[in-house]
Amino acid sequence: MLSEFDLIKKYFDQPLPDDANIALGIGDDCALLSPNVGMQLAISCDMLVSGRHFFPDADPYFLGHKSLAVNLSDLAAMGAKPLAFTLALSLPEANPDWLEPFSRGLFELAHQHQCRLIGGDTTKGPLNICITVFGELPIGSALKRSAAKVDDDIWVSGQLGDARLALNAYLNEIELTSDQLSIASQRLHRPSPRIALGLAIRDIAHAALDVSDGLIGDLAHILKASQVGASLMVDQLPIGDMLQQQSLQTQREISLAGGDDYELCFTTPVHARELIIAAGIASKTQVTRIGKVEAQSGLRLLDNNLQTLNLKLHSFDHFTAP
Ligand code: ADP
Ligand code: MG
Numbered sequence: 001m002l003s004e005f006d007l008i009k010k011y012f013d014q015p016l017p018d019d020a021n022i023a024l025g026i027g028d029d030c031a032l033l034s035p036n037v038g039m040q041l042a043i044s045c046d047m048l049v050s051g052r053h054f055f056p057d058a059d060p061y062f063l064g065h066k067s068l069a070v071n072l073s074d075l076a077a078m079g080a081k082p083l084a085f086t087l088a089l090s091l092p093e094a095n096p097d098w099l100e101p102f103s104r105g106l107f108e109l110a111h112q113h114q115c116r117l118i119g120g121d122t123t124k125g126p127l128n129i130c131i132t133v134f135g136e137l138p139i140g141s142a143l144k145r146s147a148a149k150v151d152d153d154i155w156v157s158g159q160l161g162d163a164r165l166a167l168n169a170y171l172n173e174i175e176l177t178s179d180q181l182s183i184a185s186q187r188l189h190r191p192s193p194r195i196a197l198g199l200a201i202r203d204i205a206h207a208a209l210d211v212s213d214g215l216i217g218d219l220a221h222i223l224k225a226s227q228v229g230a231s232l233m234v235d236q237l238p239i240g241d242m243l244q245q246q247s248l249q250t251q252r253e254i255s256l257a258g259g260d261d262y263e264l265c266f267t268t269p270v271h272a273r274e275l276i277i278a279a280g281i282a283s284k285t286q287v288t289r290i291g292k293v294e295a296q297s298g299l300r301l302l303d304n305n306l307q308t309l310n311l312k313l314h315s316f317d318h319f320t321a322p
Pocket of ligand 2: 120121122
């Protein structure tokens with residue numbers, strides 16, 4: 001039987017490379033971070049709860065990846081560079097068959113972004129994974145939700161909707177071929193945090209956030225914080241082949257309100273269009289212009305003929321969802 005400390009040592013206490021920003025990692029009462037002069041820490045925390053955010057029998061390798069990915073996505077949306085993270089873990093049992101792949105999925109992504117695990121807490125209980133990430137950015141340069149300006153272009157990264165397609169297929173609400181399901185479920189289980197894009201647009205964009213609960217619901221947060229409105233060109237949203245094969249209604253619903261995309265939605269001054277396209281190329285991330293910020297409050301959904309669409313959509317909310 002693994003003790004709490006054996007478990008931490010074996011699965012989570014990895015040697016830290018020389019890193020000027022991390023003065024002390026796992027093992028003491030606190031870790032110590034040393035931010036560079038002129039930099040601010042960007043901090044975010046996301047919890048994944050069994051039965052709420054993932055199925056209780058979910059693949060632990062994917063869970064390790066996703067629990068860090070959703071946190072890194074928040075750093076990306078602020079334009080921050082990842083430094084370190086902590087992991088608070090509640091586990092029903094110390095099961096190596098779960099811990100080994102979980103730790104592998106977690107550290108693979110952590111290494112990819114040079115984000116170091118510097119501490120945490122481990123307890124017995126219902127499966128619950130809570131990560132806090134620490135990133136840095138030059139003081140005053142964060143991409144805040146409140147910074148959108150009237151006439152800004154609105155952009156989104158990557159493609160929308162495939163994660164939701166996978167979820168709907170698991171719930172038997174739509175049918176996908178097994179090849180399609182394997183592509184869609186990669187998008188659901190292994191989102192790629194858009195760190196490189198966040199850094200590339202940081203000095204160009206005004207407002208940004210990551211799309212986790214569905215594009216329109218998340219964009220509404222920017223509009224509210226910035227006290228502006230917007231129009232979206234619904235049929236120009238970037239969607240993949242799989243979603244294009246669904247009915248127009250399904251395409252619109254899932255791209256606008258699907259959730260779990262972990263793409264960036266951001267606003268930029270019109271004169272910066274070419275800079276944003278260059279930032280997309282430099283960060284190897286698709287970027288698509290999808291609408292405009294306007295002075296009139298509210299969100300208008302337009303088709304390609306600029307006709308207003310009356311779609312009944314709602315994005316995800318933990319306390320109003322069934
Ligand atoms: P404390 O008694 O101060 O709360 P703990 O005994 O919980 O410390 O943890 C011992 C050390 O192991 C601490 O440095 C803590 O940050 C680290 N730690 C505990 N659980 C984890 C975990 N799941 N991942 C990474 N580090 C952890
Ligand atoms: Mg503790």
